[in-house]
Amino acid sequence: MNNNEIRGQISGMTLAGELGMPQFTPMPECQYNHVVFVLHGIGKHDESTSYYSNVEKMSKKFDGLNPCFDNKVKFIAIEWHEDLHKKLEESQLESVRPGGVPSLRNFVKDNFMDLLLWASPFYSSFLYTLVTCKFNQAYVTFMDHYPNFKGKISILAHSLGSVIIYDILCNHMRENQWAKTDSGNISLWMKMKDMKERCRDEKMKHIEWKDLYFDVYNLYLIGSPLAMMLGVRGYSDGIPIPNCINIWNIYNEHDPVAYLIEPLIDKRFTEQPVQPLPRVSKRRRHRKNKELRAQNSGGELRPSLSTPELRGLSAPAVPGSESNSNSSESSEDDSSETITIQTGVNTPELTMMEEGSSHQASLYLQRTKRLNISLFAGIRYDYRFKPKGIRTLTEISSILSAHSSYWLSKHILNFIGINLQLDPSELHKPNE
Incomplete structure (x- = not known):
């Protein structure tokens, strides 16, 4: 009996009757067969920025776009910025901040400071542990509400969040349960590189890694600077492979922060046009x-x-x-x-x-x-899109809006739906 079954029986047990005999009540049926955790990038992401409400809208919008799909998806927000900055306030950095232009200084602190802390050897270890714990906490909370859930879990990560979860999955060494039965574009990647098993990222050995409580099926990167970060690290034998079944990198053509990962997977991709993201008619x-x-x-x-x-x-x-x-x-x-x-x-x-x-x-x-x-x-890993009407904007305004154009995008939600409806274990099975 696994932990989920034990948790489910305990949650369904009540004491009734004068003799106090245990009775098992039926556990609530889980209406979801897929969970997508949403991880934000730099900057404040709380109710003041409508982060949580937007993630709730993603669930409703997905159902509206896919009314006849068998898969009902729950989107769950993961927030790490607030706790990271609480840690920052305990340091001496606050005492060295001078007065003057407080609004601008707060803007720099709330946004660009996240990148500096991620790059810091001291704070990066805390940040990776923090985000892993946030995922595990959200997973346990969801399983407490739906102990019968036996579906798959995917992650949609934006900007710096995509770099963080990529590193976590590259150093998540537990065997992925879905890899036993499903073959996605990760297994194809490993086969093309003649890799029998994954290994930890030696460039990140200074981090004390914690394990996730769950296995990740699909990893969706949006507005991701991951390829640029990996290029700076200077991998000579190929970039590390994350512990999931599929990975897709979706970017806005006008987003200056987003980069391609396919050339880092295989140089032959540089000769291929980037795939356009399927659009909703x-x-x-x-x-x-x-x-x-x-x-x-x-x-x-x-x-x-x-x-x-x-x-x-x-x-x-x-x-x-x-x-x-x-x-x-x-x-x-x-x-x-x-x-x-x-x-x-x-x-x-x-x-x-x-x-x-x-x-x-x-x-x-x-x-x-x-x-x-x-x-x-x-099989491809990068997908591009250009929101309708963005070409009519000025170059500066389109750049400013492009990096935030992914939230609630019906085309991205449609892409998620496509990959849930058609079994990726079959679509991405290498030719034999």
């Missing part, structure tokens, strides 16, 4: 209404590869195919009806089949498995 509303009508009438209509949720997936073609879409790009306009995703090789758009058949996904998976793609089987 305006025709979604018509599709949603149709699905809801079918469900209300007693019919069952499952999402198909022609739905907007899954639009943007295209099967890689066998090298030498007549079709060549290397030069094509997805439309930046929300009104586009279909999106073709680049894989860096010949990639004809996947034929859209009649909806209503669950057999469509299996056909797609079978076709993908048969292909022989030299470059990571067509």
